[in-house]
Amino acid sequence: VDLAGYGVPGQAVGSVQLNEGASSDGLDSTIAAIATAPGAAGVGVIRVSGSKAWQIAQRLFSKSVAMVPGRFYHGWIHDPESPETLIDEVLLLVFKAPHSFTGEDVIEIHGHGSDVVCQQVLQLCLAQGARHAEPGEFTKRAFLNGKIDLTQAESVMDLVSAQSTAQARLATANLKNRSLSQQLQELYTRLVTLQAPIVASIDFPDEVDEPDRNQLAQQLRTESQWVGDLLARAQKNQVARQGYRVVLLGRPNAGKSALFNALLAQDRAIVTDIPGTTRDVLTEGFDLDGVRVTLVDTAGIRDSDSHIEVLGMARTWMALDEANAALYVVDASQGLTAEDTAVLSRLTQQSVALVANKSDLLASDSPPPAWASVTNQLPVVRVSAQTGQGLSAIYQWIQLQIQQTGLEVSQGAIALNARQQDCLQQLARHLQSAASTAGQSTMPLDMVTVPLTDALRQIDQILGNDPTEAVLDSVFAQFCVGK
Numbered sequence: 280v281d282l283a284g285y286g287v288p289g290q291a292v293g294s295v296q297l298n299e300g301a302s303s304d305g306l307d308s309t310i311a312a313i314a315t316a317p318g319a320a321g322v323g324v325i326r327v328s329g330s331k332a333w334q335i336a337q338r339l340f341s342k343s344v345a346m347v348p349g350r351f352y353h354g355w356i357h358d359p360e361s362p363e364t365l366i367d368e369v370l371l372l373v374f375k376a377p378h379s380f381t382g383e384d385v386i387e388i389h390g391h392g393s394d395v396v397c398q399q400v401l402q403l404c405l406a407q408g409a410r411h412a413e414p415g416e417f418t419k420r421a422f423l424n425g426k427i428d429l430t431q432a433e434s435v436m437d438l439v440s441a442q443s444t445a446q447a448r449l450a451t452a453n454l455k456n457r458s459l460s461q462q463l464q465e466l467y468t469r470l471v472t473l474q475a476p477i478v479a480s481i482d483f484p485d486e487v488d489e490p491d492r493n494q495l496a497q498q499l500r501t502e503s504q505w506v507g508d509l510l511a512r513a514q515k516n517q518v519a520r521q522g523y524r525v526v527l528l529g530r531p532n533a534g535k536s537a538l539f540n541a542l543l544a545q546d547r548a549i550v551t552d553i554p555g556t557t558r559d560v561l562t563e564g565f566d567l568d569g570v571r572v573t574l575v576d577t578a579g580i581r582d583s584d585s586h587i588e589v590l591g592m593a594r595t596w597m598a599l600d601e602a603n604a605a606l607y608v609v610d611a612s613q614g615l616t617a618e619d620t621a622v623l624s625r626l627t628q629q630s631v632a633l634v635a636n637k638s639d640l641l642a643s644d645s646p647p648p649a650w651a652s653v654t655n656q657l658p659v660v661r662v663s664a665q666t667g668q669g670l671s672a673i674y675q676w677i678q679l680q681i682q683q684t685g686l687e688v689s690q691g692a693i694a695l696n697a698r699q700q701d702c703l704q705q706l707a708r709h710l711q712s713a714a715s716t717a718g719q720s721t722m723p724l725d726m727v728t729v730p731l732t733d734a735l736r737q738i739d740q741i742l743g744n745d746p747t748e749a750v751l752d753s754v755f756a757q758f759c760v761g762k
């Protein structure tokens with residue numbers, strides 16, 4: 280059996296040499312961890328990777344098995360020190376280097392999902408010479424052994440922590456198609472092709488002519504623009520990574536918390552008829568057509584002498600700054616006040632809608648009073664948090680705002696994390712600087728190679744070629760143990 284496709288040879292992207300100054304973290308050791316989340320579950324998995332993995336499995340398995348890679352075996356785990364003590368009935372999965380997730384010999388013990396039992400099995404693995412894995416260490420080994428590049432390792436983490444289908448799809452797109460790495464590798468090749476004649480003309484001035492400066496400058500500008508476009512395309516997909524934040528604003532008692540609860544379909548926030556009930560910012564997420572939406576309930580805005588309320592309102596404004604969209608809630612039975620219009624004029628967000636709540640209190644056909652001043656500028660949604668009427672219009676409005684961000688979740692789509700974004704921004708800057716130097720005929724040509732080499736180094740950094748321990752730590756420390 281070829282388990283989970285790990286046995287496909289020829290997929291390796293080449294093993295990685297750690298950069299100078301990077302201490303090798305002992306790839307010779309055998310690591311073990313519980314790979315499944317804590318708590319009672321159907322199955323609990325203990326994963327062991329390294330040269331001792333098979334030996335450990337043979338010691339812990341209650342019957343002797345031939346250990347053929349890609350097979351799984353049914354049996355019992357026992358304590359080799361007291362073989363009659365049976366720990367759990369399990370399936371044992373066997374992988375042979377390099378055809379495993381980590382690229383090393385790996386065994387997986389699939390037992391019952393009990394914290395106690397998983398801990399016992401793990402302790403037995405440690406007693407047999409494994410060491411406890413650090414966070415992300417299995418994926419780190421997959422990277423160090425050349426099974427995946429650094430962006431794929433980051434996608435593994437994105438996938439494990441995905442909170443929406445959009446986020447999961449973007450992670451699998453890069454994991455499977457290496458969409459980001461592939462494009463950057465192509466750029467790398469193009470830049471090396473530009474650099475070669477420059478270096479040749481510097482090294483052999485008598486034999487090789489200088490490349491045409493204007494043409495070189497133009498080509499470098501094009502590449503810089505290409506990186507800018509990549510950043511812009513990826514920016515649109517940030518919503519999939521970070522989710523879409525919608526803040527509820529309005530005067531006290533408008534029904535923000537009631538609406539918050541109604542939209543979430545759970546009794547999350549306290550609702551009372553006392554103005555100034557909500558003091559703090561409350562957030563809760565839900566899935567809207569595959570995208571994670573975070574709803575933010577806030578303290579009502581009004582002139583107040585209460586110190587607590589004033590602090591709460593300060594948080595309201597901060598929540599507004601972090602939000603992608605705002606729903607301004609008013610009590611439709613009372614209409615808009617001067618305070619409302621003053622606050623509305625402060626909302627500079629692209630996506631703002633006016634929510635006329637408590638519409639159940641209005642005679643069904645009467646329009647909300649005195650809206651005209653704002654309604655021709657803002658979409659108005661008539662709802663009742665109490666009866667649920669109009670809620671679907673709010674979901675639709677949020678969906679429309681998300682669509683307008685240009686979110687694209689196709690096979691080749693790219694989303695960037697902060698590290699990758701930072702590297703790409705620097706890459707674009709280096710290319711711009713190379714282009715402008717190339718364009719000035721008074722500048723010596725070797726001044727172009729400096730930023731160009733820096734640009735190549737940024738690509739190396741994103742892909743994890745020549746990684747430093749610091750870069751690896753920053754990437755893998757965010758993982759959970761067992762992944």
Ligand SMILES: Nc1nc2c(ncn2[C@@H]2O[C@H](COP(=O)(O)OP(=O)(O)OP(=O)(O)O)[C@@H](O)[C@H]2O)c(=O)[nH]1
Nearest residue numbers: 531532533534535536537551555556557579664665
């Ligand atoms: N009839 C009716 N009453 C509502 C509706 N929504 C909220 N209310 C009532 O309005 C009062 C205030 O509701 P809240 O949700 O606490 O208002 P809020 O905007 O969160 O108020 P603060 O937290 O003080 O800023 C409560 O008594 C709710 O039961 C609605 O759609 N119809």
Ligand SMILES: [Mg+2]
Nearest residue numbers: 535536556557
């Ligand atoms: Mg409230």
